[in-house]
Amino acid sequence: MSAKSSRSRRKFTKEFKAEAVAMVAASGGNVAKVARELNIYDSTVARQMQRTGVPPGAWDHPRGC
Secondary structure: OOOOOOOOOOOOOHHHHHHHHHHHHHOOOEHHHHHHHHOOOHHHHHHHHHHOOOOHHHOEOOOOO
16 A cells, blocks of 8 residues: 655756766765755765766765665
C-alpha cells in the first residue's frame, strides 16, 4: 500500500545541476557538503555526478556509489 505524498517532485535546471557538479569539484569532491549547502539529498548530487561521467573514485560519497 502506498500513500500519496503531498510533496511534489522537485525539478532542477541544467544550470543548477552543472553548478552542483562544479561545486563538488571545487570542494575537493565532497558530495555531502555540497548537498547540505544546496539543501538537497547527497544522492541527488551523486546521481548528477554519475550522469556527467565523473568516475565515482573522483568524488567522495558516504555510500561509495
